[in-house]
Amino acid sequence: MNTRDAGPLSALSAEHLSRYYRIISAAIGVHGFPELLSWLQGELQYYLPHQRLIVASGDFASHRIDLEVIPALPGAPSRPADPRPLSTFLQTLLHRWIEGKRLPLTLDILESGVPDSRSPADAPDSAARILHGGRCLLIHGITDRRSNRDSLYVMLGSKRYSRPALNAMQVLLPYLDTTLRRVASPVPSHVHDSTSGEWGLSRREQEIMKWVRLGKTNLEIASILGISAFTVKNHMRRIFKTLGVASRVQAAMKMAPPEERGE
Template sequence: MTYRMDHLSTLSAEHLNRYQRIITEAIGIRRHSELLAWLQGELQHYLPHEILIAAWGNFTENLICYDIVSALPGVRTEYSDPRTLTPLLQGLFNRWVELGKSPYTLGAGDSGFLLEEGDLQCSLGKALQGMRSLLVHGLTDERSNQDCLYVIFSLERKLHNSLGAMQILLPYLDTALSQVTPLVHPESNAPVLTAQPKDGEYWGLSKREIEIMNWVRIGKTNLEIAAILGISVSTVKNHLQHIFKALNVATRMQAVIKVTEGRKRDS
């Protein structure tokens, strides 16, 4: 926070006004189309990129969800291959942790950037092979105890000049992404619970509790879940207390892990 305030104090009125517009627009984002328009707008002045990948979850347990936002044809979450993308995200996350959770950049010639030949043989993979630099930064959500990683890929080589801007804009990037329902890949490691469970399945959770668990698994807060479902925050908390008791867990992440393990045994 101190760095951001010090850096902002040195900016010209033009830059401050631009930052203000970017931040104001971020707060109002609700749809993927709005998110894409925001990312392709004035934000490009500070964070030039062709592809953004947002990843979140428990990286230690390899329980990672991700969402891809790009204007490039075919570069979409649903067309990606989590079997090869997830290890890449895991490696970038590990490096971020090793660097003290500070933002960093990699060039096309740096170790850890390039994919192996044959990886991600899809529109995303081909696009990533053409990128010349990437920038990585993240944060830890203390409420859900989840890590969130943001990776931007650019055809340009100047992303090292964007490290300061990334530190300033990361909270608003996170805000914008958190207000949009992610397009979770159907083969993602995160569990997807059906709205109509079979008798005795899912530890006796109700249909409403299954809905809540589906929002919990993608990182939504109690306030966000309440707004989405049209119920009070206290009702969400009451449902979560019953869910934790039914699953015999103490935290949201433990609940996600337990449900995931249960789904793997059923599959």
């Protein structure tokens, strides 16, 4: 029998199957960002050792992607405000993944096409700074056929990734993807510094609420602002929590001018 056709779990011992079960079970219990970090840095590291995880999704061809770096670099948000410094590099990795029949692959950083990746760059969101200190990349992705969007997951490691790591990435990526979609990113401190005094919302959140009040959907707002619908959804979660409301209508009414609220 072809072991590849049987799947990466077919030849595992009971001990390894038990470890996979614990990792997947732990993922189900992740609902917040601190829990996510704990899960990524816990037993998952046995199969997928990494210093940093880069997650990118969206339309790579037009450089309209939603980007997250976990854990964030010192002095930088986990979601870089401008993903363009990394978008060309990530587009190259996406093409390599597609050319490899959409299977997990590993690349040496010095061969990955990152300029000056051996030394950090000044820009906080530069590829060189994000990848500094690593040696190899472990790459896998998911294509959403319904929305025609690609999601790319890139792990930065200090050692070369072996075949077992590639197999583990293939098995665990669906759980990693689902877990990340459940968890909203932490709001960086610098975002709070630019909030309005009355509502406590960031500029981006106020901008989103402007379109919500005009009746736009998350998909429409994402298209208008050039971000992903997933990012809009995360912002809406924060807006609801900040305003103490449970729906878009309540949020829009709370932020409406006094004359519109009948005051």
